[in-house]
Amino acid sequence: NGDASNPACRGIAGVLEAYQRSLRRVQLYGPTNFAPVVNHVARSAATVLDGSQYFVLLIITDGVISDMAQTKEAIVNAAKLPMSIIIVGVGQAEFDGKIWELGGTRGRLGG
Numbered sequence: 001n002g003d004a005s006n007p008a009c010r011g012i013a014g015v016l017e018a019y020q021r022s023l024r025r026v027q028l029y030g031p032t033n034f035a036p037v038v039n040h041v042a043r044s045a046a047t048v049l050d051g052s053q054y055f056v057l058l059i060i061t062d063g064v065i066s067d068m069a070q071t072k073e074a075i076v077n078a079a080k081l082p083m084s085i086i087i088v089g090v091g092q093a094e095f096d097g098k099i100w101e102l103g104g105t106r107g108r109l110g111g
Contacts, residue, residue: 015056032062032063032065033066033067034061034065034067034074034087035067037057037059038057038071041078042074042077042078045078045082046081048082049082051082055082055083056085057083057085058088059088060088061088062089062091063091065102071102
């Protein structure tokens with residue numbers, strides 16, 4: 001949502017508001033590193049294991065993932081936490097099929 005000290009969004013309306021606000025402030029460019037943000041949200045999710053909160057990380061990207069191995073490791077490490085990761089590719093970039101590796105649809109995600 002743009003507030004590093006309190007990054008939570010409330011509901012879909014909060015997500016949409018944060019997205020609209022970010023469109024005016026963020027310029028997309030490379031490298032595209034997902035692991036740091038996945039690890040950041042995972043640390044927050046790891047502090048709330050009582051079922052009272054659930055975290056959804058929405059990543060909107062316009063490019064190829066630069067840290068694929070680290071991103072896979074971060075996702076595997078976060079797999080048992082109360083969180084989901086949604087990755088949406090936008091724009092004209094060639095995502096070269098590697099982004100699909102993160103879905104784990106062919107079994108457990110591995111490095």
